[in-house]
Amino acid sequence: MNVRSTRGGAEVPLSAAIASGQAPDGGLYLPPPVPPHAGPWGEGLPAHAAAVLRPWFAGDVLAPQLDAIVRESFTFSAPVRWLDDATGLLELFHGPTAAFKDFGARFLAACLQRLTPADERRTVLVATSGDTGAAVAAAFWRRPRCRVVVLYPDGRVSPRQAHQLAAFGDNVTTCRVAGSFDDCQALVKRAFADAHLTARHGLVSANSISLGRLLPQAAYHAHAALAVAARGRSPAHIVVPTGNLGNAFACLLAREAGAPIGDVVLATNRNRVLPDFLRTGHYAPTASLATLANAMDVGAPSNLERLRARWAEPAEAVTADWVDDDAIRATIRATATTYGAFVCPHTACGLAVLQRRRRAGARGTWLVAATAHPAKFETVVEPLVGQPVPVPPPLAELLARPAHAEPLAADLGALRQRLDRLAD
Numbered sequence: 001m002n003v004r005s006t007r008g009g010a011e012v013p014l015s016a017a018i019a020s021g022q023a024p025d026g027g028l029y030l031p032p033p034v035p036p037h038a039g040p041w042g043e044g045l046p047a048h049a050a051a052v053l054r055p056w057f058a059g060d061v062l063a064p065q066l067d068a069i070v071r072e073s074f075t076f077s078a079p080v081r082w083l084d085d086a087t088g089l090l091e092l093f094h095g096p097t098a099a100f101k102d103f104g105a106r107f108l109a110a111c112l113q114r115l116t117p118a119d120e121r122r123t124v125l126v127a128t129s130g131d132t133g134a135a136v137a138a139a140f141w142r143r144p145r146c147r148v149v150v151l152y153p154d155g156r157v158s159p160r161q162a163h164q165l166a167a168f169g170d171n172v173t174t175c176r177v178a179g180s181f182d183d184c185q186a187l188v189k190r191a192f193a194d195a196h197l198t199a200r201h202g203l204v205s206a207n208s209i210s211l212g213r214l215l216p217q218a219a220y221h222a223h224a225a226l227a228v229a230a231r232g233r234s235p236a237h238i239v240v241p242t243g244n245l246g247n248a249f250a251c252l253l254a255r256e257a258g259a260p261i262g263d264v265v266l267a268t269n270r271n272r273v274l275p276d277f278l279r280t281g282h283y284a285p286t287a288s289l290a291t292l293a294n295a296m297d298v299g300a301p302s303n304l305e306r307l308r309a310r311w312a313e314p315a316e317a318v319t320a321d322w323v324d325d326d327a328i329r330a331t332i333r334a335t336a337t338t339y340g341a342f343v344c345p346h347t348a349c350g351l352a353v354l355q356r357r358r359r360a361g362a363r364g365t366w367l368v369a370a371t372a373h374p375a376k377f378e379t380v381v382e383p384l385v386g387q388p389v390p391v392p393p394p395l396a397e398l399l400a401r402p403a404h405a406e407p408l409a410a411d412l413g414a415l416r417q418r419l420d421r422l423a424d
C-alpha cells in the first residue's frame with residue numbers, strides 16, 4: 001500500500017516510508033485504514049504478525065519477504081501472565097533488551113537490511129535517553145550493510161542502561177555525549193538536516209515515529225487479544241502505558257485490523273497532556289516532568305499527530321487517565337504482595353489506571369501492556385518490593401559483556417569526524 005504524510009503531500013510506497021522515517025513535509029506517514037481481517041489468523045505470534053501486517057505490505061517490494069521478516073523479528077514471545085481471572089499482564093519484555101521496543105527495532109532492522117543494495121551502506125543514527133538506543137543497537141548488531149551510532153547523555157542514564165548501550169561493538173558505535181538528552185537529539189537533528197552528511201553516510205533515523213517500528217507493534221496486541229478470545233473471554237480491553245503514543249497507536253491499529261480488542265485506555269504518568277487532550281479536546285504540549293516511569297516522560301507526544309489525522313473524534317477511539325509517583329510506588333508494592341508479581345514503573349501506571357476504572361464500574365477482561373522488565377528499573381522496584389529482582393537471561397547476557405562507549409562533544413563537527421572515521 002501507499003502511505004501519505006499527516007500533512008498531505010504525495011503518496012509513497014510503504015517501504016520508501018520505512019526507509020526514510022519522517023515525511024519530507026515534517027509530518028508523519030500514516031498507515032491507511034485496512035478492512036478487518038476475516039481469519040483464519042493462524043497459530044502463534046509470527047503468524048498473527050503476518051496476518052495483521054499483510055494488508056499494509058500489499059503490492060510493496062517487501063511483500064514477498066514479509067513472512068521472512070516476521071520470522072526474523074518475532075523470535076521471542078509475548079505471553080499473557082494472568083494475575084487473576086480477569087486481569088492479565090501482556091509481557092512485552094522477553095527480547096534482548098527487556099522492553100517492548102525490541103519488537104519494533106528488530107522489524108525495522110530486518111526491513112532496512114533488505115532495502116539496502118549490496119554496494120551501499122546505511123548508518124542508523126539514534127539519540128537515546130535509555131531504552132530506544134539499546135533496542136536499536138541490539139536489532140542492528142552484526143547485520144550486513146548497516147551501522148549504528150548511538151548517542152546518549154553521559155552520566156544521565158542508569159549504570160545498567162549505560163552498560164546495555166555500550167555492550168555491542170562491531171558495527172555499533174556508542175558515544176557518551178557531554179550534554180543532556182536534548183543536546184543529543186539536537187545533534188541528530190542537525191546531522192539529518194545536513195544533506196551532504198546524510199548522503200555520504202546513508203544516514204537513517206530509527207526514532208519512534210518510523211512506520212517500521214510502529215506497525216509491527218500491532219502484532220502483539222492482536223496476538224494477546226486472540227489468546228483472550230481462545231479462553232472464551234472476548235473482547236480483550238487493553239491498557240497501554242504511554243509516552244509518545246507509539247505502542248498505543250499500534251494497539252488501535254490492531255483493533256481496526258480486526259483483532260478482538262474492546263476498549264483501549266492510555267495510562268500516563270504526571271505528564272498528562274494526553275488525558276487532558278482527550279477530555280477537553282484542547283492540546284497543550286509542555287516541557288516534560290521527571291517521574292519514576294521515565295521512559296514516558298513526554299510533554300509533546302510525537303504520535304498524537306497521527307491520532308488526530310486518523311480519527312476525527314479521537315476521544316471516541318480511545319480514553320486516558322494518569323497517575324502520580326505515589327500511585328506508581330503503591331501499585332508496585334501491592335502487585336508484589338497481592339500477586340507475587342514484580343512490575344516496572346511504566347507497567348504500574350497501567351495497573352493503577354485499570355484499578356481506578358474498575359472502581360468506577362468497568363467490567364470484563366483486561367490486559368495491561370507490561371512494557372519493560374522490572375529488572376531494568378531495579379533501583380525503583382527493589383526498595384519497594386524489599387528483595388532483588390531476578391535479571392532475565394537475555395539481559396544478564398548483555399550485562400556480562402564488556403562495555404565500551406566513546407566520549408563525544410555535543411558538536412556537529414565532532415560527530416562528522418566520527419562518522420567519517422567509520423566510513424574510511
Ligand SMILES: *Cc1c(COP(=O)(O)O)cnc(C)c1O
Pocket residue numbers: 099100101131132208241242243244245246247248295296346371372
Ligand atoms: C518507550 C517506552 C514506553 C512508552 O512507549 P510509547 O510508544 O512512547 O508510548 C513505555 N514504557 C517503556 C518501558 C518504554 O521503554
